[in-house]
Amino acid sequence: MCMVFVLQEGSIGLMRSIEKFKPQAGCRFPSYAYWWIRQTIRKAIYQHSRTIRLPDNLYALLGKVIEAKRGCNREGNHDPSKEDIARKAGITVEKLEKLQFAARIPISMQQTVWTDQDTTFQEITADQGVMTPEVEVAKQLMRRHIRGLLTILSPRERQIIKLRFGIDDGKRVSLLEIGNMYGLCKERVRQLESRSLNKLRQCLGSHGLDAYTDLLV
Known part of the structure; x- marks a missing residue:
């Protein structure tokens, strides 16, 4: 400053x-x-x-932690553990860890990775919001596979599952709304949904859907 x-x-x-x-x-x-x-x-x-402002009370705690580290150094402990610092600052280790996590200083994505090169963190950091072509293809296959599995259900059961989980348009529909569509009570729709899911569970192993487990994480 x-x-x-x-x-x-x-x-x-x-x-x-x-x-x-x-x-x-x-x-x-x-x-x-x-x-x-x-x-x-x-x-x-x-x-x-700081780029991200911290509450005033955290600054006060940070001051205590810094002073605790200095106190350990003056006593000859030049590499104090978290337990040593927390005890000297009068706080718990858990609180110290949360404080250190909150006080982290963010790095600019425009900052160079190496001092002698122009490569920035932005250029080498993968965008987690963008799927790789391999994952995109695998998810398309999974969706196609799941739609094929739905054929074991009756037309009404299949439609209820599609509506409940937004399989066609991504919009999930409540039990009450589905009941109004079919002239059924909410509890009856829940029973049909439960029965349909049980049918699907029984076929998971034989249809090889466990191959898509990693895509669901």
Whole structure:
């Protein structure tokens, strides 16, 4: 954080101290202004020093953790364990791990991977939202296979399963809505759905659908 920014925030704190200062309270102005300047600068650092801002209470805990590490170093423990740091900071190891996880500093995707090359993290990081051609083909085969398996059901059972799991258009329909379509009560539709799923389960092994297990993770 640049010095100009710190000076600007310090000036804001000074102006606030002037507005709020009450001589009759018996406090010296330099001491009062010092508190406001320090508080304003600290708050600005909390809000702007990170890409993802952390709550103020986490900064306070981070300060305790940093001081605990320094304390361990002063005692000759230059590689303190999480247990050592947590005990010295007065928190649990679990809380320390959550704090360290929340305080991670994100890396820019435009940052170069190696200092002597121009390759960025964006160029070598795979997009998890885009399926590879192999996975896309495998999922298409799986869908085709599942639709073929549905032929063992009666036309009504097949339609209920398709509607319940959105097999055709991706939109799942409730038991009540299906009941209104067929003039059935909600419980009867649930029974038909359960019976249809049992029929399908009995055929899973013989139809080789276990080959698609990895695609469902």
